[in-house]
Amino acid sequence: MKKAGVWLETGEMFFHDGLNIYVNRVSERFDLPEHEHDFIEICYVWSGSGFHYIGDETIRVSQGDLFFLPVGVSHIFRPSSPSAKEPLMIVNCIFDEKLFRFLTSLLPDEFGLYRFRMLLSEPGQWLRLHEKAGEFKRLFDSLYAEFASKRIGFETMLVGLLLQLLIGIERAMEPEAGTALADAAAYRIERSLQYIRERLHEKVTIAQVARHAGIGARQLQRDLSAQTKLSFSALLLKERIDRSRELLTDPSLATLTVADAAARCGIPDLKRFHRLFKQATGKTPGQYRSSIRAANDSS
Incomplete structure (x- = not known):
């Protein structure tokens, strides 16, 4: 399936019998098209060297490089040359986003895989890492062997290995x-x-x-x-008062009433707004606006 000139790979091309993980090992070629996908992909450079084209970026890759690609990121690997002595071998582990969100929510929020959540919160973001001592290769060896053998319980083993891989990536993002x-x-x-x-x-x-x-x-x-x-409530109040000060002294908002400013910053109760504003600034909203205007006029 093509999408705006880029080949779109869908999970239904790979996921079968209710298993939403797929692992393969491929030798990259020049005739393979650039593509994006509706699933998450972790690519590991098994052997050889070449280039990885991700969006508008070109990245030289070698054995031990790992890429985490969220949904919708277009990419393609290419070998260094058509006659390279050692082929560019890539192991891919793909899985659907629902499984990923389940695995990253297994641990309590305060010590879960929060870097992944931050990564996926920004559209088009992807991740590149390089292993230090073969730690990713060992996990991909196991993933590929389990998927290929399909022994009893391999589905559960794949999920467990994928979680280990995600934790390994999370750790690799924390050098110090x-x-x-x-x-x-x-x-x-x-x-x-x-x-x-x-x-x-x-x-x-x-x-x-x-x-x-x-x-x-x-x-x-x-x-x-x-x-x-500051506590959360104190920080929220500080932000509201700071915003109201900006609104009251913005020359382009000269006709804005104090009541409107209070509503815009989330304190619609005018009496409460006056009290909180004076506590924070030492002046009423009207006095504060007048003092800033007078200072600007005299400068």
Whole structure:
């Protein structure tokens, strides 16, 4: 099936008898078309070298390279040359998105596979890693052997091996535990703040924000306390007041009423808004707007 000039591979071409995992090993050629798929694919360079074309990028690959490709990412491998002495051999493990979401939700949110959730939250994102000591090869050896032999219980074994592979990839994304964890927490806070700021006019709960960040509410509160020294409710209030200050002093919104500003930042109760605003700034909304205007006029 073709989609906008790119060959579309669908799960029904590979998944049979209710098994939504498929493993194969192929020698890449020049006549194979660029394609995308409606399933998730993990590709491992078994042997040889060549190039991997992913979207608009061209990446030189060699034995030990691994790629995690979400749904809809177009790609194709090519050998270094038609006469390469060693063929470019790729092992592919493909599985549907429903299985992936099940496996990544087995552990509690606060110590689950949150990097994958962050990866898939951004459209078109993919991942490249290189093994350190054959750790991915051993797992792909087992995956390929189980799929090829189809011994009793191989379906369950494949699911278990896939989970091991996902955990192995998660670990490989964390070269320095302390730094990586801090970076991950900072990224979660950034995503959380973006989510909050886009919805200040709505009722926003910590559960909603935690789901967006891909972690549990308790973990998000711990991250917030460590990064901002504020509780969730205090941070939300700070963001609302900061937004109202921007609205009240925006020259293009000179006719905006205090009531409208309060509603836009999610505090529609005008009496409560006045009290909270004065607590935060030392001035009423009207006094604050007038002082900023006077300062701008005198400059």
